[in-house]
Amino acid sequence: MTALWLLFLSLGAAGVALCLARAAAGPTTPDRVVGVDGTVTISIALMVLLSSFFDRQIYMDVALVYAVLGFIGVLAVARYMERGV
Amino acid sequence: MIYIAILTVAMLIAGLAAYFFRDLIAAVVACAAVSLIASVLFYLLQAPDVAMAEAAIGAGLTTAIFVIAIRKTGRYEK
Amino acid sequence: MRAFVSFSVLALIVVGLALSLSHVPFGKDRMQVANYYLDHGVADTGATNLVTAVVLNYRALDTLGEVTVLFIASLGLGVFLSWPKKKEGTQEEGKRELPEASLIVRRGSQFLFPLIILFGGYIFLHGHLTPGGGFQGGSVIASAFLLMFLGNNAYRLRHTPLTVTESLAGITFVVVGLIGLGVGGYFLNNFLPKGSMFSLFSAGVIPILYSAIGLKVGAELSGIVANMFESRSER
Amino acid sequence: MTTGNPMMYVGAVGLIMIGLFTVLSKRNLIKIIVGLTLLDTGVNLLLVAIGYIHNRTAPILTQAHADPSKMVDPVPQALVLTAIVIGLGVTALALALAIRVYGHYKTLDTRKIRGLKW
Numbered sequence: 029m030t031a032l033w034l035l036f037l038s039l040g041a042a043g044v045a046l047c048l049a050r051a052a053a054g055p056t057t058p059d060r061v062v063g064v065d066g067t068v069t070i071s072i073a074l075m076v077l078l079s080s081f082f083d084r085q086i087y088m089d090v091a092l093v094y095a096v097l098g099f100i101g102v103l104a105v106a107r108y109m110e111r112g113v
Numbered sequence: 114m115i116y117i118a119i120l121t122v123a124m125l126i127a128g129l130a131a132y133f134f135r136d137l138i139a140a141v142v143a144c145a146a147v148s149l150i151a152s153v154l155f156y157l158l159q160a161p162d163v164a165m166a167e168a169a170i171g172a173g174l175t176t177a178i179f180v181i182a183i184r185k186t187g188r189y190e191k
Numbered sequence: 192m193r194a195f196v197s198f199s200v201l202a203l204i205v206v207g208l209a210l211s212l213s214h215v216p217f218g219k220d221r222m223q224v225a226n227y228y229l230d231h232g233v234a235d236t237g238a239t240n241l242v243t244a245v246v247l248n249y250r251a252l253d254t255l256g257e258v259t260v261l262f263i264a265s266l267g268l269g270v271f272l273s274w275p276k277k278k279e280g281t282q283e284e285g286k287r288e289l290p291e292a293s294l295i296v297r298r299g300s301q302f303l304f305p306l307i308i309l310f311g312g313y314i315f316l317h318g319h320l321t322p323g324g325g326f327q328g329g330s331v332i333a334s335a336f337l338l339m340f341l342g343n344n345a346y347r348l349r350h351t352p353l354t355v356t357e358s359l360a361g362i363t364f365v366v367v368g369l370i371g372l373g374v375g376g377y378f379l380n381n382f383l384p385k386g387s388m389f390s391l392f393s394a395g396v397i398p399i400l401y402s403a404i405g406l407k408v409g410a411e412l413s414g415i416v417a418n419m420f421e422s423r424s425e426r
Numbered sequence: 427m428t429t430g431n432p433m434m435y436v437g438a439v440g441l442i443m444i445g446l447f448t449v450l451s452k453r454n455l456i457k458i459i460v461g462l463t464l465l466d467t468g469v470n471l472l473l474v475a476i477g478y479i480h481n482r483t484a485p486i487l488t489q490a491h492a493d494p495s496k497m498v499d500p501v502p503q504a505l506v507l508t509a510i511v512i513g514l515g516v517t518a519l520a521l522a523l524a525i526r527v528y529g530h531y532k533t534l535d536t537r538k539i540r541g542l543k544w
Contacts, residue, residue, distance in 0.1 A: 041119050048123050051146060052130055057139050064146045068172075071153055078156060086321045086486060087161050089314070093168045093327070094152070096310055097334050100173030101145050103296070103341050104180045105138060110290055113184050113341070113420075121437035128444040128464055137456050144460050147441070151467050154437070159484045160474050160503045161322035162242045165314075166510045167470075169330035174412065174514055175463065177337050181419045182521040183456060186528040190454040191535065197450040201443055208439050217434055218480035222499050229494040233487060241485035241497070245504040257508040264515030271522040322486065326511045389489065408511060415518045422525070 036077050043070040061105050068098040117157060124150040135190050141179040145171060237385030237394035238319035246324070247397050251379040255364060258407060262361070265411040272422040289344050300342025307335035315405030319394040325401040329408025336413040340420045348417040353410045360407035367396050434475040441468030455524040455534040459517060466513040470506045477502035
């Protein structure tokens with residue numbers, strides 16, 4: 029069981045690291061935005077996994093807030109890019 | 114916890130990126146990344162209330178307010 | 192010179208923080224005040240989320256002050272952004288024609304708006320049972336208005352209902368506190384019955400106060416977002 | 427669980443240092459406000475890290491977790507909770523000031539704004 033948790037958390041951390049590497053290296057600003065947005069998605073999955081790991085169902089609310097609101101920042105930057113803000 | 118070390122290093126790199134980027138939009142996006150990783154760290158420190166506040170503020174409102182201010186002034190730092 | 196001063200200030204702060212944090216080992220039990228809160232919190236307040244118990248019962252007067260600070264920040268932003276009054280006609284003529292958002296973003300924002308408002312209401316109504324509360328719920332509600340501003344160019348927020356909501360919420364907080372003063376002898380006394388644990392109608396006045404804070408914070412942050420969007424005069 | 431000990435403090439103090447160095451050395455007003463936001467996040471992280479206790483859970487009682495002696499300190503969390511929202515208000519106020527400064531001087535460079543250079 030511990031090995032399974034280790035696998036899950038390692039995959040999540042690797043995903044975060046890869047997305048942040050794209051966000052740090054990306055030559056243009058849209059690359060960086062997409063990298064950070066991928067990080068948001070993987071972090072939501074990590075939070076759901078951790079709520080099961082800590083055995084507290086109420087922690088799920090934090091992941092819910094991120095899932096509902098996580099796209100608004102990306103939307104703001106996208107509207108800036110098409111000169112709409 | 115090796116994961117805390119990974120997340121902390123990633124957060125510090127994002128903060129340094131926010132310092133070094135000349136493009137202010139990229140700096141604000143790096144700031145949003147710092148807020149996101151700080152929210153995960155609050156979660157790992159057993160503070161779901163604080164993590165939720167950081168999520169609700171850092172996900173949308175801070176980025177949008179900075180983007181509006183950059184729209185009204187200038188995009189590049191000279 | 193400037194870099195030297197900056198680095199010496201940073202070095203001083205690093206040394207000071209390192210010296211003081213070396214006496215505070217990470218993860219050790221050093222609670223003194225909080226032990227009382229943890230042991231007596233549920234019996235005193237009825238709220239099972241002890242952070243809410245600290246925010247709205249033991250430290251409720253501080254919370255009133257913090258809401259006031261947020262109100263002053265919102266007021267100052269409104270004053271700064273509307274201070275040099277432009278002529279209405281010239282401002283309308285000089286405004287650039289903004290490209291409209293795509294159909295998916297427009298319809299999606301209109302579809303998601305009531306759902307996000309509902310979610311914010313859920314967060315601050317359940318503040319005494321689950322993580323969350325007035326501050327988080329208010330931020331979620333302000334994010335819903337921000338989504339409408341981003342998705343629809345023609346969207347305008349009427350400021351009168353916002354001001355009325357904010358004032359009524361603030362008055363509710365103070366009046367509940369004063370009723371507590373009259374009934375129990377001190378400001379913000381929890382005078383309603385505590386109810387049973389883990390049910391929505393428990394914890395006395397805490398759900399009422401957190402709803403008031405949620406509406407007030409939501410109205411203030413929505414006002415900040417609306418002010419930032421509506422002053423399009425600089426460039 | 428012990429290897430992560432200094433790492434939280436290093437992260438929080440490092441974030442405070444990056445934010446403070448941005449505030450002290452950059453010359454663009456928007457960049458200075460970005461530095462203030464980083465500083466804010468670092469201070470909040472430091473406060474919550476001081477309140478953390480090993481092998482304990484969040485101070486929220488449920489049917490499965492009803493033992494108050496197994497919970498972390500709720501007081502720093504309550505302080506930081508309000509500080510985050512007020513940080514947003516302060517950031518918005520500073521950005522409004524920066525927009526007004528730009529409207530008056532047509533620049534955000536602190537060297538070109540009279541009375542702001544040091």
